Amino acid sequence: MNNTIIPYGKQNITQKDIDAVIAALQSDYLTQGPRIKDFEDQFAKYVGSKYAVAVANGTAALHLCTLALGVKEGDKVITTPITFAASANCIRYCGGEVVFSDIDPSTYLLDIEKVKTLLESVPKGTYKGIIPVDFAGRAVDLEAFRKLADEYNLWIIEDACHAPGGYFVDANKNKQRCGNSNFANLAIFSFHPVKHIACGEGGMVTTNDTDLYQKLLALRTHGITKNETEYSNSLEFACGQSEHFNQYPGWYMEMQTLGFNYRITDFQAALGTSQLQRANDGLEKRRTIASNYANAFNELSFIKGQSGVVAGHAYHLYIIEVEDRLGLYNYLRKHNIFAQIHYIPCHLMPYYKQFGWKEGDMPNSEKYYKKCISLPIYPTLTYEEQDFVINKIRSFYNL
Numbered sequence: 001m002n003n004t005i006i007p008y009g010k011q012n013i014t015q016k017d018i019d020a021v022i023a024a025l026q027s028d029y030l031t032q033g034p035r036i037k038d039f040e041d042q043f044a045k046y047v048g049s050k051y052a053v054a055v056a057n058g059t060a061a062l063h064l065c066t067l068a069l070g071v072k073e074g075d076k077v078i079t080t081p082i083t084f085a086a087s088a089n090c091i092r093y094c095g096g097e098v099v100f101s102d103i104d105p106s107t108y109l110l111d112i113e114k115v116k117t118l119l120e121s122v123p124k125g126t127y128k129g130i131i132p133v134d135f136a137g138r139a140v141d142l143e144a145f146r147k148l149a150d151e152y153n154l155w156i157i158e159d160a161c162h163a164p165g166g167y168f169v170d171a172n173k174n175k176q177r178c179g180n181s182n183f184a185n186l187a188i189f190s191f192h193p194v195k196h197i198a199c200g201e202g203g204m205v206t207t208n209d210t211d212l213y214q215k216l217l218a219l220r221t222h223g224i225t226k227n228e229t230e231y232s233n234s235l236e237f238a239c240g241q242s243e244h245f246n247q248y249p250g251w252y253m254e255m256q257t258l259g260f261n262y263r264i265t266d267f268q269a270a271l272g273t274s275q276l277q278r279a280n281d282g283l284e285k286r287r288t289i290a291s292n293y294a295n296a297f298n299e300l301s302f303i304k305g306q307s308g309v310v311a312g313h314a315y316h317l318y319i320i321e322v323e324d325r326l327g328l329y330n331y332l333r334k335h336n337i338f339a340q341i342h343y344i345p346c347h348l349m350p351y352y353k354q355f356g357w358k359e360g361d362m363p364n365s366e367k368y369y370k371k372c373i374s375l376p377i378y379p380t381l382t383y384e385e386q387d388f389v390i391n392k393i394r395s396f397y398n399l
């Protein structure tokens, strides 16, 4: 049936999105205009956090978090190997040491029991923080992680790139939305085109902590502040003359810390805000697609595991674990179905191997990597296309 490629993920751009971007391009601001704050306010409301800071991409969001938390040379931080490298790299950007801890094979998420064992095996104070990832869109139980983190005085950055709109249910049966920062100190999102909300490139940090929020704002723009209550240079110096001055002049600002240009543009923010209005519809479509896959594969013996139907899952990815994964991947590609592998375990990337990580260190992640494959899932995937994918998988296994 198919001459066009069916990718594993894809953006959905409507005429409304295009109009919103055009309006931004025709306005007075290409960057640092009112659309950024608007995007931040609406996004904070969507996830249920107090603050949101829009940035250039998800990697910049992670870097700003490790900077704001003061990660420094040699600080040990725990994360999962089954994630995009940026979740770990942000620790290295600040000179910290990445300590990988294995996944729970039934959820594919960082296994809290293994993290506990790691923390118990060394004196308190050895570790500084944890970066759990809502991998594939499945929400981490951050209430449990917070309890553990408090025992060891650790901070938490929730990497929620895969999970806007996702949630877990806490001990009091309340839904806790990914990124609401009720348990994590900071949470981050990416607006890369395959994600739920596309800005081209874009990212967001969310938090409920006023102090961290102020730090993020400054670090996003070169460590510059324009808040005169924070100035440390004298009024006389700022004015550049020794008389006829009584307030800081309009041009004055201070660079007080080493920051970056991690800003997003106004037209990207306009696209993000427009996409956000349809985020819940997209989520519903992803859930329907996931449920169709689950029904199609439930009884099949060649499938050893799959994302399945899980409450609160945001289904950025739908993953199955299969025999002869390479054969299936190549067969699907031959039929223009571009499934993908998420992820090659991060600790076995040559960059991380140089720190001593080796095969056998993370048995669950390594076993998972040998079998996993991510099937097409995105809001505009049609029923016929999904059927085509399911039938091709069945035919590869001679069903």
Ligand SMILES: Cc1ncc(COP(=O)(O)O)c(C=O)c1O
Pocket: 057, 058, 059, 060, 083, 084, 086, 087, 133, 159, 161, 162, 189, 190, 191, 192, 202, 203
């Ligand atoms: C889990 C995770 N963390 C971080 C990132 C980095 O986001 P970006 O590509 O926007 O820099 C990604 C993006 O692929 C991701 O999937």
